[in-house]
Amino acid sequence: MDDERLSRVFAALADPTRRELVARLAVGDATVGELAEPFDMSLQAVSKHLKVLGDAGLVSQRRDAQRRPCHLESEVFDLASKWLERYRLQAEGRYQRLDRVLAELVDQTDAAPRSAARNQGAQAS
Amino acid sequence: MDDERLSRVFAALADPTRRELVARLAVGDATVGELAEPFDMSLQAVSKHLKVLGDAGLVSQRRDAQRRPCHLESEVFDLASKWLERYRLQAEGRYQRLDRVLAELVDQTDAAPRSAARNQGAQAS
DNA sequence: GGCATTGTCAACCATCTGGTTGTCAACTGC
DNA sequence: GCAGTTGACAACCAGATGGTTGACAATGCC
The missing domain is CATH 1.10.287 (Helix Hairpins)
Structure with a gap:
């Protein structure tokens, strides 16, 4: 079961876009739109990347009106x-x-x- | 370029079979056949996994007659x-x-x- | 209520991945 | 030289991945 979690974490970090998202989130929480802005890529694509990071347990999302601020989890x-x-x-x-x-x-x-x-x-x- | 290397390392470690190979190699060097033995999988499949680990720089192979003993690299x-x-x-x-x-x-x-x-x-x- | 903003979900597509089998190369030993 | 051992390479296949576009849900603001 830890094996499964390890697989997901390493797989999530294997993508450079997702590593950049992690680096950005290490500075501080940010909304999906803010995270997507620097990338030459649709918002949906970034949203999918965030889902991968979320499934791996690396990132969590709050809810703030329409926004979903993302937060880096250390565990x-x-x-x-x-x-x-x-x-x-x-x-x-x-x-x-x-x-x-x-x-x-x-x-x-x-x-x-x-x-x-x-x-x-x-x-x- | 470090980015490319990081991607390969994390991708290599995202697979449970490959993590087991790493764990086995941490104990000591081993040939492809020895490494493949415990797995319910063809030798070729294990060989491919070792190639992924090799491309990531995690594992190197010597040459000993027909054998190719594998060694874990720390860098x-x-x-x-x-x-x-x-x-x-x-x-x-x-x-x-x-x-x-x-x-x-x-x-x-x-x-x-x-x-x-x-x-x-x-x-x- | 109606519109703009923010983000997700679903469908689709090309490419990558992890396995298979078959073939072949390199080397040892009889 | 010939047979056996060890392992790589190529072709193939099913399923996952990373991107796209289009539709829609949720919320704030007028």
Whole structure:
């Protein structure tokens, strides 16, 4: 089931147009029209791309009158990031540090965005 | 051009069969036949999957008589991993730490696998 | 109510993808 | 040299993907 989600995330990110949409949304939320504007492509096409990103869980949409502001979701990024990180390290033959690095990823994910001083003590849980 | 490479890497990883091949290769090099064995699929199909992984730069093949042992390459993992990590953090609204984390990824990539004590001092550059 | 704005849904089309089978090339070993 | 092993390449096929256009639903504004 994670497998299915991974497939959708990677497939969604395999398209350059969709990666540009992600990059734009990383700056801040935007409506479909705003997102479509820079592209030489119909609004419908962009809407379809957003649906793919949405199905992958990378993007969510609110409802604001006629508008549907899009928002980047971080959760599935974690999933893909961890998968990649695991095999990146193994490909380097340095999987001995895997546990520590994955723990750090989790730490970065779970910790509230309060201080930047979470690096030296770091709760072990 | 990095865009093209990213597209190929993500597209390659979007298929569950190919992710399993990567997982298997992370354990160690293997021939096409060895890789195909666990799959309910023709050798040619697996060979095609390996070609996709090869075109993406994720896997390389040596030549050993009739065999072509496959090897996992780490370089493009870096590329994809950094892309993901950047937007993962931005999606979390914590891009203020982006520079530090990307530097850390580079550190993990470049540093020889010698010590595990690279974490508390952490160069600021 | 009626019109403009914003975006989705449906149908259609060309191309890509993931599998198949068949053939062939490269190499080993008898 | 001939047979067996390992694997790639080509042709083919069904289904997915990425784009188009046209219709329409939902909402705000006059």
